[in-house]
Amino acid sequence: KAGVTQTPRYLIKTRGQQVTLSCSPISGHRSVSWYQQTPGQGLQFLFEYFSETQRNKGNFPGRFSGRQFSNSRSEMNVSTLELGDSALYLCASSWDDKGIAGANVLTFGAGSRLTVL
Amino acid sequence: AQKITQTQPGMFVQEKEAVTLDCTYDTSDPSYGLFWYKQPSSGEMIFLIYQGSYDQQNATEGRYSLNFQKARKSANLVISASQLGDSAMYFCAMREPYGSARQLTFGSGTQLTVLP
Numbered sequence: 001k002a003g004v005t006q007t008p009r010y011l012i013k014t015r016g017q018q019v020t021l022s023c024s025p026i027s028g029h030r031s032v033s034w035y036q037q038t039p040g041q042g043l044q045f046l047f048e049y050f051s052e053t054q055r056n057k058g059n060f061p062g063r064f065s066g067r068q069f070s071n072s073r074s075e076m077n078v079s080t081l082e083l084g085d086s087a088l089y090l091c092a093s094s095w096d097d098k099g100i101a102g103a104n105v106l107t108f109g110a111g112s113r114l115t116v117l
Numbered sequence: 118a119q120k121i122t123q124t125q126p127g128m129f130v131q132e133k134e135a136v137t138l139d140c141t142y143d144t145s146d147p148s149y150g151l152f153w154y155k156q157p158s159s160g161e162m163i164f165l166i167y168q169g170s171y172d173q174q175n176a177t178e179g180r181y182s183l184n185f186q187k188a189r190k191s192a193n194l195v196i197s198a199s200q201l202g203d204s205a206m207y208f209c210a211m212r213e214p215y216g217s218a219r220q221l222t223f224g225s226g227t228q229l230t231v232l233p
Binding site: 111 | 154160161162163164167212220221222225
Protein backbone atom coordinates (compact mmCIF):
# COMPACT_ATOMS: atom_id res chain seq x y z
CA LYS A 1 0.00 0.00 0.00
CA ALA A 2 1.59 3.27 -1.08
CA GLY A 3 2.19 5.86 1.61
CA VAL A 4 1.69 9.59 1.49
CA THR A 5 3.61 11.05 -1.42
CA GLN A 6 4.83 14.62 -1.42
CA THR A 7 6.40 16.41 -4.35
CA PRO A 8 8.78 18.00 -4.82
CA ARG A 9 11.03 16.79 -2.03
CA TYR A 10 13.38 19.74 -2.25
CA LEU A 11 13.08 23.14 -3.81
CA ILE A 12 14.80 26.48 -3.72
CA LYS A 13 12.99 29.73 -4.40
CA THR A 14 13.78 33.40 -4.03
CA ARG A 15 11.92 36.00 -2.04
CA GLY A 16 8.75 37.20 -3.69
CA GLN A 17 8.21 34.06 -5.72
CA GLN A 18 5.40 31.63 -5.13
CA VAL A 19 5.49 27.89 -4.65
CA THR A 20 3.04 25.01 -4.98
CA LEU A 21 3.52 21.77 -3.08
CA SER A 22 1.64 18.59 -3.82
CA CYS A 23 0.44 15.76 -1.63
CA SER A 24 -1.09 12.43 -2.63
CA PRO A 25 -2.70 10.75 0.37
CA ILE A 26 -2.98 7.07 1.07
CA SER A 27 -5.67 5.53 -1.09
CA GLY A 28 -9.01 5.82 0.68
CA HIS A 29 -7.93 8.58 3.03
CA ARG A 30 -10.12 11.63 2.66
CA SER A 31 -8.61 13.92 5.27
CA VAL A 32 -5.39 15.75 4.39
CA SER A 33 -3.55 18.04 6.76
CA TRP A 34 -0.52 20.25 6.25
CA TYR A 35 2.10 21.18 8.82
CA GLN A 36 5.07 23.51 8.73
CA GLN A 37 8.22 22.53 10.61
CA THR A 38 10.96 25.04 11.39
CA PRO A 39 13.79 24.92 13.93
CA GLY A 40 12.44 27.97 15.70
CA GLN A 41 8.70 27.33 15.77
CA GLY A 42 8.62 23.55 15.63
CA LEU A 43 5.65 21.81 14.05
CA GLN A 44 2.74 24.06 13.33
CA PHE A 45 -0.61 23.21 11.81
CA LEU A 46 -1.43 24.94 8.55
CA PHE A 47 -4.78 23.57 7.41
CA GLU A 48 -6.89 20.48 7.02
CA TYR A 49 -9.08 19.40 4.14
CA PHE A 50 -11.81 16.83 3.96
CA SER A 51 -13.80 16.05 0.83
CA GLU A 52 -12.48 19.15 -0.95
CA THR A 53 -13.48 21.46 1.92
CA GLN A 54 -11.11 23.28 4.21
CA ARG A 55 -12.36 22.50 7.66
CA ASN A 56 -9.65 23.92 9.84
CA LYS A 57 -6.95 26.51 9.44
CA GLY A 58 -3.98 27.36 11.58
CA ASN A 59 -2.65 30.78 12.43
CA PHE A 60 -0.86 31.59 9.20
CA PRO A 61 -1.17 34.61 6.92
CA GLY A 62 -3.33 34.55 3.83
CA ARG A 63 -0.25 33.96 1.68
CA PHE A 64 -0.64 30.34 2.66
CA SER A 65 -3.48 28.61 0.89
CA GLY A 66 -4.45 25.15 -0.14
CA ARG A 67 -7.01 23.04 -1.86
CA GLN A 68 -8.09 19.47 -2.20
CA PHE A 69 -9.24 17.74 -5.34
CA SER A 70 -11.98 15.18 -5.80
CA ASN A 71 -9.42 12.37 -5.69
CA SER A 72 -8.29 13.66 -2.26
CA ARG A 73 -4.95 14.89 -3.58
CA SER A 74 -4.06 18.21 -2.07
CA GLU A 75 -1.90 21.17 -2.93
CA MET A 76 -0.70 24.03 -0.85
CA ASN A 77 0.50 27.33 -2.21
CA VAL A 78 2.64 30.01 -0.66
CA SER A 79 2.70 33.33 -2.45
CA THR A 80 5.16 36.19 -2.08
CA LEU A 81 7.71 34.02 -0.35
CA GLU A 82 9.63 35.36 2.61
CA LEU A 83 12.89 34.10 4.10
CA GLY A 84 10.95 32.85 7.12
CA ASP A 85 8.95 30.50 4.93
CA SER A 86 11.99 28.25 4.64
CA ALA A 87 10.80 25.06 6.27
CA LEU A 88 9.91 21.42 5.93
CA TYR A 89 6.29 21.17 4.85
CA LEU A 90 4.67 17.95 5.91
CA CYS A 91 1.46 16.53 4.59
CA ALA A 92 -0.52 13.91 6.49
CA SER A 93 -3.59 11.90 5.63
CA SER A 94 -6.11 9.90 7.60
CA TRP A 95 -9.40 8.07 7.04
CA ASP A 96 -11.43 10.73 8.73
CA ASP A 97 -10.98 13.09 11.56
CA LYS A 98 -14.15 12.42 13.48
CA GLY A 99 -13.40 11.82 17.07
CA ILE A 100 -10.01 10.89 18.31
CA ALA A 101 -10.01 7.15 17.88
CA GLY A 102 -6.75 5.45 17.10
CA ALA A 103 -8.01 4.73 13.62
CA ASN A 104 -7.57 8.38 12.90
CA VAL A 105 -3.81 8.24 13.13
CA LEU A 106 -2.20 10.72 10.80
CA THR A 107 0.20 9.16 8.33
CA PHE A 108 2.82 11.64 7.19
CA GLY A 109 4.73 11.98 4.00
CA ALA A 110 8.46 12.60 3.80
CA GLY A 111 7.92 16.32 3.41
CA SER A 112 8.89 19.03 0.98
CA ARG A 113 11.90 21.02 2.09
CA LEU A 114 11.62 24.60 0.90
CA THR A 115 14.54 27.00 0.98
CA VAL A 116 13.87 30.66 0.31
CA LEU A 117 16.89 32.75 -0.68
CA ALA B 118 0.26 28.15 27.50
CA GLN B 119 2.10 25.16 26.10
CA LYS B 120 -0.23 22.29 25.48
CA ILE B 121 2.49 19.71 25.05
CA THR B 122 5.77 19.95 26.92
CA GLN B 123 8.82 17.85 26.26
CA THR B 124 11.51 18.93 28.70
CA GLN B 125 14.38 16.84 27.34
CA PRO B 126 15.88 18.44 24.23
CA GLY B 127 18.39 15.60 23.97
CA MET B 128 18.84 12.16 25.44
CA PHE B 129 21.54 9.52 25.19
CA VAL B 130 21.05 5.83 25.78
CA GLN B 131 23.27 2.82 25.46
CA GLU B 132 22.30 0.23 22.90
CA LYS B 133 20.03 -2.49 24.39
CA GLU B 134 19.11 -0.30 27.34
CA ALA B 135 15.63 1.10 27.98
CA VAL B 136 14.92 4.83 27.79
CA THR B 137 12.01 7.02 28.84
CA LEU B 138 11.09 10.17 26.96
CA ASP B 139 8.96 12.59 28.94
CA CYS B 140 5.81 14.32 27.80
CA THR B 141 3.31 16.36 29.78
CA TYR B 142 0.17 17.88 28.34
CA ASP B 143 -2.47 20.38 29.22
CA THR B 144 -6.13 20.15 28.33
CA SER B 145 -9.42 20.74 30.03
CA ASP B 146 -11.21 18.30 27.77
CA PRO B 147 -11.94 14.87 29.25
CA SER B 148 -11.64 13.32 25.80
CA TYR B 149 -8.37 13.51 23.93
CA GLY B 150 -5.76 11.41 22.21
CA LEU B 151 -2.04 11.29 22.72
CA PHE B 152 0.43 10.24 20.05
CA TRP B 153 4.12 9.66 19.71
CA TYR B 154 5.92 10.10 16.41
CA LYS B 155 9.51 9.42 15.42
CA GLN B 156 11.29 11.62 12.91
CA PRO B 157 14.58 10.31 11.52
CA SER B 158 16.94 12.65 9.74
CA SER B 159 15.15 11.87 6.47
CA GLY B 160 12.24 14.00 7.71
CA GLU B 161 9.32 11.61 7.56
CA MET B 162 7.16 11.45 10.70
CA ILE B 163 6.59 7.85 11.71
CA PHE B 164 3.68 6.98 13.99
CA LEU B 165 4.71 4.91 16.99
CA ILE B 166 1.91 4.65 19.51
CA TYR B 167 -1.46 6.07 20.51
CA GLN B 168 -3.23 6.44 23.87
CA GLY B 169 -6.84 7.54 24.25
CA SER B 170 -7.81 9.43 27.37
CA TYR B 171 -10.42 6.80 28.25
CA ASP B 172 -8.15 3.84 27.67
CA GLN B 173 -7.73 1.87 30.86
CA GLN B 174 -4.56 0.14 29.85
CA ASN B 175 -1.27 1.71 28.89
CA ALA B 176 -0.69 1.36 25.16
CA THR B 177 2.05 -0.93 23.90
CA GLU B 178 3.41 -1.50 20.41
CA GLY B 179 6.33 -3.87 20.24
CA ARG B 180 9.28 -2.23 21.97
CA TYR B 181 7.28 0.95 22.58
CA SER B 182 5.02 1.50 25.53
CA LEU B 183 3.29 4.58 26.80
CA ASN B 184 3.32 5.29 30.51
CA PHE B 185 0.03 7.16 30.82
CA GLN B 186 -0.58 8.96 34.11
CA LYS B 187 -3.80 10.82 33.60
CA ALA B 188 -3.89 12.62 36.94
CA ARG B 189 -0.41 13.96 36.34
CA LYS B 190 -1.19 14.67 32.68
CA SER B 191 1.86 12.82 31.53
CA ALA B 192 2.33 10.40 28.66
CA ASN B 193 5.90 9.22 28.67
CA LEU B 194 7.25 6.99 25.92
CA VAL B 195 9.30 4.01 26.99
CA ILE B 196 11.55 2.35 24.43
CA SER B 197 12.88 -1.00 25.56
CA ALA B 198 16.05 -2.62 24.24
CA SER B 199 17.21 0.46 22.30
CA GLN B 200 18.66 -0.08 18.86
CA LEU B 201 20.98 2.13 16.83
CA GLY B 202 18.11 2.73 14.42
CA ASP B 203 16.12 4.35 17.22
CA SER B 204 18.34 7.42 16.98
CA ALA B 205 15.92 10.12 15.85
CA MET B 206 13.78 13.02 16.97
CA TYR B 207 10.71 11.99 18.97
CA PHE B 208 7.58 14.08 19.18
CA CYS B 209 4.68 13.83 21.56
CA ALA B 210 1.38 15.16 20.20
CA MET B 211 -2.17 15.63 21.39
CA ARG B 212 -5.40 15.70 19.53
CA GLU B 213 -8.46 17.21 21.15
CA PRO B 214 -11.94 16.24 20.05
CA TYR B 215 -13.63 17.64 16.99
CA GLY B 216 -15.64 20.72 17.68
CA SER B 217 -12.49 22.44 18.85
CA ALA B 218 -9.12 22.27 17.17
CA ARG B 219 -8.92 18.95 15.43
CA GLN B 220 -5.32 19.12 14.46
CA LEU B 221 -2.39 17.58 16.27
CA THR B 222 -0.51 19.84 18.64
CA PHE B 223 3.12 18.80 18.88
CA GLY B 224 5.71 19.21 21.56
CA SER B 225 9.18 20.55 20.78
CA GLY B 226 10.66 17.09 20.53
CA THR B 227 13.46 15.07 22.09
CA GLN B 228 16.55 14.13 20.09
CA LEU B 229 17.45 10.58 21.07
CA THR B 230 20.91 9.22 20.37
CA VAL B 231 21.59 5.54 20.85
CA LEU B 232 25.23 4.79 21.58
CA PRO B 233 26.90 1.53 20.48
